[in-house]
Amino acid sequence: MVEETLITEETAHPISKFLREAMMPHIWCSGCGNGVILNCFVHAVDELQMDLNKLVVVSGIGCIGRTAGYINTNSFHTTHGRPIAFATGVKLANPNLEVVVISGDGDLFAIGGNHFIHAARRNLGIKVICANNFNYGMTGGQQGPTTPLEALTSTTPYGNIEHPFNLVHLAAASGATYVARWTTLHVRRLTQSIKKLLQKEGFCFIEAISPCPEIYGRYNKMRTGLEMMEWFKKASVVEHFSDPAKAEITPEKIVVGEFVDMKKPSYEKLLHEQIAQINKKAGE
């Protein structure tokens, strides 16, 4: 007979309170890095003792897009490419909420690229975590905006001839106040980085390079999660505050670290100051 009371407060997993257990099992393949990113995120939330009632997690479409539903907080799963635009409405409507977008490279930088650069330009206080797995995993491994040159995907059977975006360079150039890149191998550093992102003012961005062995790896001679992680281990070099323009991702070298960490008043701060000023003048 199965005992239903085996899980008590003492025996429960320390982060299970952050998850919607009714949504489990998750949809992710074995060896996928999305679970690591989710784990790092909830640990960061836990360590900061954030009020889950004040947290809003927004995701778009794609494998990592299911994250919003898995976290036991205010969450919304938008149309493809639009989580940042949706999050803009949330953050402006209630600046006291911590609004985090967790989504993929295709969602944020292909179909949703316009929203990313404009939210960064405005310096809206939205925190964006991008799982970059170099391809469209959910639809079976098509080429995307971060697919490396020459890589094989289901739609580049002769090798990719498109140049990929350098996401940290794009974020820095667009005006983000915090920009970092880690891989899912860097669990501690990624968690610390997420903690920093959650505490900063303005538009912040973390690129989390994530293994996709089932799809991307299968096409590119890294058939297991372990092989992909070995690539991350072999190629990653921590170079804090190096030039993001030169922080490329190649088979030989993945530059990780923090690239931007600056102070700049957020859009919502300027907006609410302006509103206060207008009403003060009107009251005089």
Added chain:
Amino acid sequence: MNKKGTVLEGVHFMNGDVACAEGAIAAGCKFFAGYPITPATEIAEHLSQRMPEIGGIYIQMEDEIASMAAVIGASYTGLKAMIATSGPGFSLMQENIGLAVMTEAPCVIVDVMRGGPSTGQPTLPGQQDVMQAKWGSHGDYEIIALAPSSVQEMFDLTIEAFNLSETYRVPTILLADEVVGHMWEKVVIPTGEKIKIVNRKRPNVPPEKYLPFMPDDDLVPPMACFGEGFSFHATGLTHDEHGYPQTSSSEVQQSLVNRLCDKIRKNADKIIRVEEVALEDADVVVVAYGIVARAALSAVRKAREKGIMAGLLRLITLWPFPEKHVAKIAKQAKAMVVPEMNCGQLVREVERSAKETPVAFLSKLGEDPHTPMEILEAIRRSI
């Protein structure tokens, strides 16, 4: 003019776009996201000044796709939210209008219609988005659309659009046209207390018992907002009453999609508004909406002067379509005339509802709306 007041009470001379913006403020709108587009730009311009005065949010987004997404985000965070556009922007919004339908986000979309397709004729009026308003996003759904035919109605129906949107948790479309948007007329704005305002139903259960998509008897679920402690999930995927995705359940798909349609269909009698002029003994009935209904009214009066028993059924609600009203008057009428600034859109609904009664369609494209004489001529020909 009381600049500091939220409601701009008093008698004003203003254009339709400004009246719409003031109607939104009077309805309690606190969030506007948009993108410049003729002939709706004046709504955004006016709200960029007025929203900060009332402590509301105005933001110009990077496009209409983003604007619509931001409006849904603001709505889920508890604000009444609006967006204003014209044809090309309306096309861009369609996917996220579907998201608002699916997640039952109350919001108001203003489409000041110009000539299409594509970039078309930005400064000329049209009524070419009528079918798009109903069918523009993919999948099955019902929506509410209202058609103002005066500047006063740009104010009044914007408030009504918010009230309906909040009542039924459905995006509600104000389908105006360039003439109504740019025309200047007298507008009477009552004091705030005299304006009927409806706010969305709130949950009356503790957070742990809250099911975000469990409807009441009226088929509308009470709505919690982000930050209130309810910790709920919403998704554009087919979802159960918890808001959790159910992507392979036929039962959930059927019950959700049918409910989204039924909450409008079964409440259609409460939603629909028409204006009936001289219908009691009418042989010929003109069915019109928007600015065209003004010319139609004049044509009906002129016809009566000439001894033709004409009447006007002015549609204020376009969607859900007032099929009962049309069917009832069609039984009595010998003929019906439908003038529209398109190639024949709402006339299809009139024909469907009128059954055996002959329906004459009068198209107008690429210029000013129909003149009363043109409609009078169509009335004459129809009998």
